[in-house]
Amino acid sequence: MELQVNTKDRSYPIIIERGVLSRAGFYVTTGKVFLISDDGVPEVWRSTLQRQFPDAPMHVIPQGEGSKCFEVFQEVLADMLEHHLSRKDTVIALGGGVVGDLSGFCAASYMRGIRYINIPTTMLSMVDSSIGGKTAIDFHGIKNCVGAFWQPSCVIIDPEVLSTLSPRLLHEGMAESIKMGLTHDPKLFELFEQDDYADHIDEIIVRSLLVKQGVVERDERESGERKLLNFGHTYGHAYESYYDLNTYLHGECVAMGMMTVVKNPELHSRLEQVLKRLELPLSCDCDKERICQLVQSDKKADHGMVTIVQVDEAGKGYLEEWDEAAIRKGIGL
Ligand SMILES: NC(=O)c1ccc[n+]([C@@H]2O[C@H](COP(=O)([O-])OP(=O)(O)OC[C@H]3O[C@@H](n4cnc5c(N)ncnc54)[C@H](O)[C@@H]3O)[C@@H](O)[C@H]2O)c1
Ligand SMILES: [Zn+2]
Structure with a gap:
């Protein structure tokens, strides 16, 4: 293909x-x-x-x-x-x-x-x-x-x-596909809800590439839509900086970052099931105050406001501006 x-x-x-x-x-x-x-x-x-x-x-x-x-x-x-x-x-x-x-x-x-x-x-x-x-x-x-x-x-x-590839590396890469399914392609996300998701790996790759291809073509330099692919990455990057390189892989931090941000109860539970099946972490025992500081010091933060990618319904990612209070609430403070 x-x-x-x-x-x-x-x-x-x-x-x-x-x-x-x-x-x-x-x-x-x-x-x-x-x-x-x-x-x-x-x-x-x-x-x-x-x-x-x-x-x-x-x-x-x-x-x-x-x-x-x-x-x-x-x-x-x-x-x-x-x-x-x-x-x-x-x-x-x-x-x-x-x-x-x-x-x-x-x-x-x-x-x-x-x-x-x-x-x-x-x-x-x-x-x-x-x-x-x-x-x-x-x-x-x-x-x-x-x-x-x-x-x-x-x-x-x-x-x-x-x-x-080790299962751990395979699954951390899949966290990025789950992200793309949630922001752009509900069918891609649904593939991970099937017990036989591993038999659909070629389709997972193609569908993820179609999402990325579309976004890159429409927004090559990340001025708009491409930001949606940062879903899970704002808190994800904070978890990545908080832990040393050997504790969590990038995709594992993205998995936890997605769990932190999604607030819709139904979607939250679907995501939880999918991540559990792939043995990806759902949350971690970290200093939440420090995570909030790290989120606000992210290079993309502007005057304390942070652009967060949110999803309430699979396939429909959108951007939200979160102030400090929202960032704290997001992580349960
Ligand atoms: N350019 C971009 O848009 C973009 C996007 C996301 C991430 N990145 C970058 O990608 C990097 C992470 O990439 P990665 O997760 O592929 O890690 P990696 O390149 O470090 O690969 C992970 C490990 O897998 C090994 N490996 C590679 N192929 C293998 C195979 N087929 N079988 C067994 N082992 C294999 C590698 O030797 C390495 O030890 C980071 O530096 C990140 O910044 C770039
Ligand atoms: Zn990533």
Whole structure:
């Protein structure tokens, strides 16, 4: 199956097909190729890609968020220079959001921008980070604060690669799909209410991508509708900063963030059932005062008012402005 994303700067296809990784060579017809992956992506997927491009160098970075930094960014660029990559050549990223964000930023910066193909290998990167054109590294302890909007020329999704992902990582990525179902697509949310949701993984991926594609096309630079995709993220980011990196994963914080915000009793209980089935956390035992401070210090806060994405009915996300009192009430203070 193929979707087409049309942005102002570029149109590009997203290919979603089991086994497509072993045919990736088909999607690069000219120029040299430079492969980037990380050492947590199982060897089986790295070598499948490498077989498609036997002459291409593969730069393998250490797995984890720590690689989204200037040092690794420089190392990759230096390697690209050493291999004489030109403006006509292509960077291919094989990995989760870390590899995608870093490689996208390398492609955006090298020679003022070269072609970039993204092959996401985690659930989160398939349904969320691989499209939308946001690329970045972290700097001075601030996530994603140095980066660029740079659209890929193609996104290749092979759901087969999820077979090696741990259930925990699979489920945290699904939290982003649940978010998209709640804000935009009730049928997507309903898929998670079925006992056999795991048999619908390809449909979950496609439906999530359709939501993201529509939003990105209508609001590329996050001036309006794209904000709806921050559902669960305002409190979610606060939980993420409160705990150290090893306690909760991003999607787990988003799950708790959605539970904090949704107030409609019926939807709240449906969401609770879905998250429980995926063994995602519903709440945590944290210092609520500190969470409120963190919510208000969020980079998107304006004079103490915070834009919150709210959902009362599946598929219908909307924006609300919350003052300090509402933020406190939201978390039960
Ligand atoms: N650009 C965007 O729009 C956007 C959106 C959301 C998140 N992000 C970024 O994405 C990053 C998180 O991405 P992530 O959740 O994919 O984490 P990740 O890239 O760190 O991957 C998680 C782990 O899974 C391993 N892995 C990858 N594919 C695998 C596979 N098929 N089988 C087994 N293990 C595999 C990786 O080596 C890594 O250890 C964050 O840096 C976040 O800022 C970006
Ligand atoms: Zn997210």
